[in-house]
Amino acid sequence: MNRQQKTKSVVFAAPTQGARPPIIEKERKIYFLHRVLPLLLLMIYAVGSVLRLTLSSPFASSFVQPSASSSCTNSYCIRLHTCVSLWVCPFGLCSNSISSLVSVEWRKDMEFSLKTQIPAETNHLRAHEEKQHGSPCAALVDGRTEEAAVKIDGLALVCCDRSHVRSDLCYARGDIRTDSPSSSILVYVSGNDTAPPVPAAVERIRPYTRKWETGITNTILEITIRSAHGGRRKVCDVRQEGVPGLVFSNGGYTGNLYHDFSDGLIPLYITAQRFRGEVVLVVAEYHTWWLTRYRLVLERLTNYKLVDFRRDTRVHCFSEMIVGLRIHGELTIDPHLMPNDKSIRDFRTFLREGFGGAVQPTAVPRAQSPSFLRPLQRSSRHDRRQCGNLRPRIAILIRKGCRVLLNRKEVTRACQKTGFDVQIIEPRRGAPLAARHHALASAEVMLAVHGAAMTHFLFMRPASVLIQVVPLGLERPAEEFYGQPARRLGLEYIAYSITPEESSLSKLYDRRSPVIVNTRVVTSKGWLEMKKIYLDRQNVRVNLERFKKVLERAHASVCGPQKIYKPL
Structure with a gap:
């Protein structure tokens, strides 16, 4: 017998001595899968748990940092989902479910943060100080008409002051009529007017005092100030002769005591006190509890009933209107920015009297x-x-x-x-x-x-x-x-x-x-x-x-x- 033949005989003889039957080998593979697969799944779960702890830890990795431009931007959410999918589910088995879970938890956390008094998107936690730029529109809003570098006699006028970090304000003068179903304020231009509204025929504004916080400002009702040339005018249901209107929002963080004062009542005092009660307060996103809570002080700012801008579908007519509130800073009033040198101490007196x-x-x-x-x-x-x-x-x-x-x-x-x-x-x-x-x-x-x-x-x-x-x-x-x-x-x-x-x-x-x-x-x-x-x-x-x-x-x-x- 040659060497090649001996080798073949050994190869064919081996199974008869030590090899397991094919059916036993199959059972062994099934047993192996039952042992290893649970361990593999447990390891994936452990990795996911570690990542979740990392995301909720104060030492979370830098890819979970929110964008500085918004409290919940798309880029933040996309980056968060991408990281969860990459690290928790590398095999693509559960990326959607885990991403949704983390997103829901993050949204709940953001909803709770709306009750706090610190800006939700300013990482540096600084209080921006308002500066007076002295624009003609700002002078009209503040009642300093002698400083306004525009001719206002006999002209319909629309202008907006968007130069401030905290708030936008718009001023309108002429035949002004509200149109609440379309969230609009119409300024009619008569045939006697020699010029259209200045500087533009259409202005859009969200009358809330935290415009730098785009996440919350985007939840505020947007009001359109629109010039109307010719055509049939809306019939006035309520006409306010010689009394201006002041439009502001009660949305956003309203309900938290700090924000009620810092974002609402103090700016309202800054903007409205110069009228000495002869102003109609038009409230977007009106809350009945807000009027109940602050009625005693609101009665010292206006001699008229408040107008619920969204629900009151009547046409209210004015000859002058301000949309938005002036704000100076956190719980403060800068007397240098007030036309009559009022300060936060005057506001305290105002509260005591109310x-x-x-x-x-x-x-x-x-x-x-x-x-x-x-x-x-x-x-x-x-x-x-x-x-x-x-x-x-x-x-x-x-x-x-x-x-x-x-x-x-x-x-x-x-x-x-x-x-x-x-x-x-x-x-x-x-x-x-x-x-x-x-x-x-x-x-x-x-x-x-x-x-x-x-x-x-x-x-x-x-x-x-x-x-x-x-x-x-x-x-x-x-x-x-x-x-x-x-x-x-x-x-x-x-x-x-x-x-x-x-x-x-x-x-x-x-x-x-x-x-x-x-x-x-x-x-x-x-x-x-x-x-x-x-x-x-x-x-x-x-x-x-x-x-x-x-x-x-x-x-x-x-x-x-x-x-x-x-x-x-």
């Missing part, structure tokens, strides 16, 4: 105390040598959900030991604003953790003290949105910035985590990351020994021989 006048610091009887006011807790120490007959009162505004003052009871006792009567206030959505104003106007000191409720400092009397407890990562917005406006109002402002040990985040993150030791790592990533960590997940427990020094300083300020009041 809500029933100055309130003396007397206790509210328990039987008459509103439900959102806790019974007054008397001081356990009263230094007559320092305070005389004055029993200074501190109003503590409490929060629920997030940024809660965890040791409020201990803080209350510390306030009493320092010499304060303590008034606990729980701001509720339905609580009458006049009652809240009375409670704050009766206090010498207000204490609150950073949040929209800080806006109540507008109700305080001159030379009062405002104490803001500033959680980790919120130092800059706390200063820009409340600290600076409080000083302009003439209050003594004290910021109590907590240490990492006083934050509940110290129990959620390692002490060496950048979330704790270097908050800029998170805040530099934008609003969403900052909100998820420092606004939504954080509570505070102040160090009583440190905090007592703040209380003593506030007590000395309101009781000392020289009360601090520095005009700005």
Whole structure:
């Protein structure tokens, strides 16, 4: 037998000695698939879970950064979906479902962010200051007709001032008639007019004071100001002889106390107060609860019923109209930009007059105390040598959900030991604003953790003290949105910035985590990351020994021989 034949015999002889039958080999492959396939699917799930944690982490990779030009741009959403598909589902098995899941979670997060007081798309969290450019249209809006470099006698006129960061304003003069079904304002040009409306026949405007925030501004009703030449004019159902109309929106962030004032009431005061009541307020996206809440102050701005622009289909006729509101900054009024030098202190007087006048610091009887006011807790120490007959009162505004003052009871006792009567206030959505104003106007000191409720400092009397407890990562917005406006109002402002040990985040993150030791790592990533960590997940427990020094300083300020009041 030669070598080739021996080899063949070995090859054919081997199966008879050690090989498994074909049916056993098939069962072995099936067993292998049952073991390996679940492991493979489990590994894919693990990779997806890790990616989701990364996206929700303060250290999420840079491809999840929102665009600076919008709170939810298409580019952001496309980039987010692409990354999820690439990393979670490399085999294309589930990219659509995972992308949809992350998109839904992101949208829910954005919907909640609309309730906050910080611009949702400005990563730098800066408060833009308005500048007066002195354009002819701006002069007409502000009532400085002597400065307008246009001839207005006998001419129909349409012009818009779009030079400001925060808001657009348009001015119209002539035969003006509303057309709410088409969201339009018609300016008719008569045959006697020698020129068409200036500078254009059609202008479109969203009358809201956060135009730099395109995501929210795009939700505002767009109003078209249109010139009409000839033809049959709409019949006037309501004619306002010699009374201008002022059109503004109540959409957007309206409903949050901070935005109600910063974006709404203060700009409305800036724009309308010069008319001394002789102006008709035309409200787009009108809310009945808004009128109920602010009726007492609105009645001081207009002598007429408010017009619901969207639902009131009657034709309202005017000879002059302003569309949009002037805004100067966060909770502020710049007297240099006002034709009559009004300031934020004049607005405080305006609120006091609207809500029933100055309130003396007397206790509210328990039987008459509103439900959102806790019974007054008397001081356990009263230094007559320092305070005389004055029993200074501190109003503590409490929060629920997030940024809660965890040791409020201990803080209350510390306030009493320092010499304060303590008034606990729980701001509720339905609580009458006049009652809240009375409670704050009766206090010498207000204490609150950073949040929209800080806006109540507008109700305080001159030379009062405002104490803001500033959680980790919120130092800059706390200063820009409340600290600076409080000083302009003439209050003594004290910021109590907590240490990492006083934050509940110290129990959620390692002490060496950048979330704790270097908050800029998170805040530099934008609003969403900052909100998820420092606004939504954080509570505070102040160090009583440190905090007592703040209380003593506030007590000395309101009781000392020289009360601090520095005009700005």
